[in-house]
Structures are given as structure tokens and as C-alpha cells.
Amino acid sequence: MKMKHIITACAMAISLGSGVMALGKEAYAAASLTPAQQGWVHKIESSLKATKTFQARFEQLSEQNGTATGTVLLERPGQMRFSYDPPSPLLLVANEGKVVFQDRSIGQVTTIPLEHTPLGLLLRPDPRFSGDVTILDYEQRGNEIRLRVTRTENPSEGEMTLYFAAQPLTLKGWTVLDAQSHKTVVHFTNIRTGMPIAAGQFTLPKEDD
Template identity: 55%
Template sequence: MIRRLSLAFFLFFIMGLNPALAKAVLSSAQQVWVSKIEQNLTQIQSFQARFRQTSPKGESSSGTVILVRPGRVRFNYDAPSPLLLVANQGKVVFQDRSIDQITTLPLKRTPLGLLLRPDPHLTGDVTITSFREIKGQIQLRVVRTAAPQEGELTLYFSKTPLALLGWSVLDAQGASTHIQLSDIQTGINVDPQIFTLPKAE
């Protein structure tokens, strides 16, 4: 089952296929929240957290994510999962070690790239298509302005304190892959070697 679903997990997780939605019309209060979120993301140059990933079909996996801006992230999936995802050097590389399969995509063509950019702003070349406040959370759905067909990314934040809780990617059929973060540690020191891109063995 893992072998059949691993590539699908990867594509849903980092790409998505949903077409563009209309640009959200934000109130003054919502614009203030967007500015605060941009400042919060900019201040966090690195973090480590536990993650739980839920696939479009409801399968769940977990592991540890390490992110260093700009452009680097590593998802270590807990055993017995054979999966590994690393972004570096402008690429996202997904490895399924059970079948020695490597899949590579340009980072800039994935919603994940929006989180890894040096200045994670949410205007200009990024368009907010939805802003929602639900039970003390803010949900922001965004697309690349010039290429919305490359995927939609929804970011989840707590309001008090303001913090990133996770994200999800929506595909064209309305199926969503969700990443939930916990035990977040910011400002960590990381050995750059952990972001070495995996290669076929």
C-alpha cells in the first residue's frame, strides 16, 4: 500500500492541481492580520517540529520536519515508512527507499516554495484567495499570481499567540493533503549536510 500511494502523497502534498479562485477582498482588520503573519514568517528563519500528514484518502503518517529559510526543508518520516522529502538547491526531491524511487521537481513550481522563500510575503506575486477566522485560527489560502494552476496552499495559524500550525494542499478533485505541526522549536542550529539531496542507491 505504501508503495502504491507514496508518489501520489508526494504530488498531492507539494503540488496540488486546483485552478485559480478569485482574489479575496480583505477588510482592514484582515489586512492587519496578513501583515502580522508576514512579519511572523519572516522572523522565523529556522524551525524543527513534529508533523502529522493526512493523505486525501485519510491515511496518516508522521515524522520530524526541519526547515531553514531560504530554500531548505527535510521531512523525516517515522519508521517503518521508507519515505524522505528534501528541498535544497531549488529542487524538491522525494525518495521512496522501499523501491529506490526518486522524484524531483523545481521548488519554485510547488506551493511548498512559498514557505521557503527568503521573504515569505503574501502580496504581489502571491495572491490570497481566501481568508477565514475559525475558532481562534486564521486560514489563508494562497496561489502564485502568475501560475495558480501549480497549486493552492492553505496556511493555518493560531491567533494567540500568532504561530504557524500547519498547511494543506488542495487538488482539482477537492481532495486535500494536510500537514499538522506540533512541538515547534524555532531559531535552531542545523548541520547543512542534512539537506543533502537524496540519490538513487
């Protein structure tokens, strides 16, 4: 399997700059939001900005690679770590403007710019869903809000749907659909925020680690 597909399926750090499909702009029309929906979007932006640290268990589902579990750590801005449970050899760390994906089973490390991945939307200093990000759809059912977004300038490169609990307002997971229509879903449980994170958790892996 090509490394970009491994990253998509196992790490949510898809390289959105390659292999795009030739879809028309009409497929990516911006959603027309009501004032109430716009209000929720602003609340989500504020909540993400206020979340300085985040820890959770994750379950990852991909069409190509099945199910994986592990622990995610986030420290804003710019830092995230996906530690996969054994026997998985995978590790993903975002830091220093990069996303580094390590497969210990083959001693391989792949690095891509953070802003070329969906994680860049969440880890930026001022999260926003306007300007260089376009909202494609907003849906609220009961206590769940779904926000489907894409990059404004290159919508055919992929899209991301974020899932939030409305009360209390909490990020619960996401789905990424890449340019080749490969889908990866991540769900969070046992969520904690605002706690200290030990030094060294976001050290970027190297090939000899």
C-alpha cells in the same frame, strides 16, 4: 500509483504544473480584506520572514494514503526536510531550488523545481501573499487564522490553506488541494524555532543513498 500522486499524498511537494482542471477565473477571485485582516497578513509575512529555523513533529493526512507521522526541519531561505517515521520509506528534502522525494522501498528519487510546489511559497527569502500569490480567503476564529492562497498566474493548478495560531503567531500546518482535487493535510505539534540545525540535514538524497 503515479509518482506525482505519491508526492502529493506523502510529501506536500505536488507538481502543480501538470494535469490542471479547466476551471473559470471566477472560482479564484481574490478575497476583499478589511484593514484589520490586511494587518494580520502583514504580521504573518513578517513572522515567516523572521523564522530562520523551525522544527516540529507532523501528522499528515491524505485521502489516498491515510495517516503518516514524522519530523520536519526548516531553515530559511530554501531548506526543508520531512523525515517520515518507520516503517515509512519516504524522505523529502528541499534545497538548492529543488524538492527531492525519495522512496527507499523502490530505490526511486524524484526531483521537481521548488517554485513548482507549495513549499516554494514558504521557503522564499521574502514570504509574501501578494503579487504572484493571491489570497482567496481569510478566516479567523478564536486563536486560529486560516489563509487560503494560490498562484496568481495559474490558479487552476492548485491552492494551499495555511493555519496559524494568532497568539503567539505560529505556523500550525496547512492543507494542499491539487489540480486533481487531491487533498493533503499536515498538522504540527511540539514546535520549536530559533534553534541550530545540525549540518547535513538538508543534503539532497540520491538514488544510491
